[in-house]
Amino acid sequence: MLRTAVRNSFGAALRVFFRRIEVVGAERVPATGPVIFVLNHPNALIDPAFLLCLAPRPVSFLAKAPLFHTPVLGWIVRAFDSIPIHRKQDAGGAVDNRDTFKLARELLQRGQTVAIFPEGTSHSEPHLKPLKTGAARIALGTGLADLKIVPTGLYYVNKAKFRSDALVVYGEPFGVEAAVGEPGAEPAAAAVQALTGRIERALGEVLLQADQAEALALVERVSRIFAATSEAPWSLAEGFELRRRVAAGYSRLREADPVAVAAVRARVERYEQDLAALGMSPEHYGPADFTVMGSVRYALRSAGSLLLLLPLALLGTALHLPIYLVIDAIAGRIARDEMDMPATIKLLAAMLLYPLAWITIGVVAGVLWGGAWGVLAGLLAPISAAAALLFRERFATVGAAARGLLLFVTRRNTLARLHGDRMAIRAAIVELARRVEG
Numbered sequence: 181m182l183r184t185a186v187r188n189s190f191g192a193a194l195r196v197f198f199r200r201i202e203v204v205g206a207e208r209v210p211a212t213g214p215v216i217f218v219l220n221h222p223n224a225l226i227d228p229a230f231l232l233c234l235a236p237r238p239v240s241f242l243a244k245a246p247l248f249h250t251p252v253l254g255w256i257v258r259a260f261d262s263i264p265i266h267r268k269q270d271a272g273g274a275v276d277n278r279d280t281f282k283l284a285r286e287l288l289q290r291g292q293t294v295a296i297f298p299e300g301t302s303h304s305e306p307h308l309k310p311l312k313t314g315a316a317r318i319a320l321g322t323g324l325a326d327l328k329i330v331p332t333g334l335y336y337v338n339k340a341k342f343r344s345d346a347l348v349v350y351g352e353p354f355g356v357e358a359a360v361g362e363p364g365a366e367p368a369a370a371a372v373q374a375l376t377g378r379i380e381r382a383l384g385e386v387l388l389q390a391d392q393a394e395a396l397a398l399v400e401r402v403s404r405i406f407a408a409t410s411e412a413p414w415s416l417a418e419g420f421e422l423r424r425r426v427a428a429g430y431s432r433l434r435e436a437d438p439v440a441v442a443a444v445r446a447r448v449e450r451y452e453q454d455l456a457a458l459g460m461s462p463e464h465y466g467p468a469d470f471t472v473m474g475s476v477r478y479a480l481r482s483a484g485s486l487l488l489l490l491p492l493a494l495l496g497t498a499l500h501l502p503i504y505l506v507i508d509a510i511a512g513r514i515a516r517d518e519m520d521m522p523a524t525i526k527l528l529a530a531m532l533l534y535p536l537a538w539i540t541i542g543v544v545a546g547v548l549w550g551g552a553w554g555v556l557a558g559l560l561a562p563i564s565a566a567a568a569l570l571f572r573e574r575f576a577t578v579g580a581a582a583r584g585l586l587l588f589v590t591r592r593n594t595l596a597r598l599h600g601d602r603m604a605i606r607a608a609i610v611e612l613a614r615r616v617e618g
Contacts, residue, residue, distance in 0.1 A: 206350055232260055240262060248264050296318070339523055402426055470588045542554045
């Protein structure tokens with residue numbers, strides 16, 4: 181009961197914080213039997229929240245021991261039957277996790293699932309950190325021939341930004357073969373290292389990685405330009421796969437033909453500078469996308485929907501913007517030097533402060549005008565928040581379209597040149613891809 185309530189609350193909060201969430205490969209997760217999920221760890225407590233809320237089966241986590249003694253967070257991790265794991269950096273010296281591994285193996289031997297972050301810590305590096313051996317030691321010590329390990333990749337378009345996008349990718353499960361020993365026995369070091377290496381390779385197949393943050397940034401920029409030339413919007417999964425291919429090609433070309441890579445980089449930078457000067461994004465329309473009647477119909481529809489939303493959106497903004505600014509300031513102050521923490525702080529603070537504000541609004545209205553008005557105010561407050569959010573995003577979309585239309589009317593040649601630059605960059609990328617892929 182408690183677990184379901186916490187899971188539903190976090191699930192709702194995640195779907196508000198992230199504009200779009202996609203899950204790929206859930207059908208690959210075995211419906212029954214023991215399973216170990218191994219995940220990358222880029223976004224602190226947001227990462228386990230995703231698996232807890234979106235996994236096709238209930239999951240128990242191995243969580244760092246200090247969380248169990250942290251106010252609120254300790255209560256949450258216990259609600260999900262998490263298992264404390266002790267780390268040298270927390271204990272200040274040697275640690276003993278034999279009891280932790282024993283509890284995890286007992287869960288697996290009962291046919292349940294366990295999730296582990298084998299990197300051991302959350303981080304903002306563009307690639308996996310060296311993996312700890314805990315996942316392999318647990319798996320090899322279960323004595324279970326039917327145990328499956330499921331590599332799970334977490335990808336965030338902008339992990340700290342409110343209303344960004346997130347993707348969960350379940351990879352192909354694999355078993356623990358001949359190296360399984362007696363239940364509870366400490367497995368051989370060679371078997372542990374071999375399985376850890378296999379886990380690392382499996383994770384690499386469901387992640388977007390680069391050796392440097394600069395390289396990953398270029399991959400992101402190039403991929404946005406490439407996707408913007410598509411006739412239909414891309415799903416997160418399609419965009420992720422495109423980025424993986426671009427990253428792989430970049431790594432190979434940087435060694436084989438650095439001149440070609442530098443040329444594409446320079447071309448992208450010039451194009452982005454031109455866009456920035458006009459306040460546009462790579463997803464801008466080309467001249468052929470505009471028609472007079474189409475623009476008129478879009479403007480009328482947009483104006484009508486925005487006017488309908490405006491009164492409730494203004495109320496929602498007045499009630500919730502101060503709290504939003506406070507949460508943003510708190511996250512910035514607490515997570516100043518920890519780039520993987522802002523989203524966690526924002527989410528937890530929002531889950532506490534917004535419901536508290538709605539209850540307060542209802543109570544105050546009830547005291548001033550009576551119980552019926554109090555109930556109405558308490559219900560209207562979250563509805564007004566949704567209206568404000570919808571208005572903000574709709575207005576941003578309309579604003580981008582309006583800027584494009586203004587360029588179409590006043591600077592059509594500039595718009596055509598930008599569109600031509602974008603298509604030329606796409607053609608250059610396609611040509612490089614042909615060279616890289618065969």
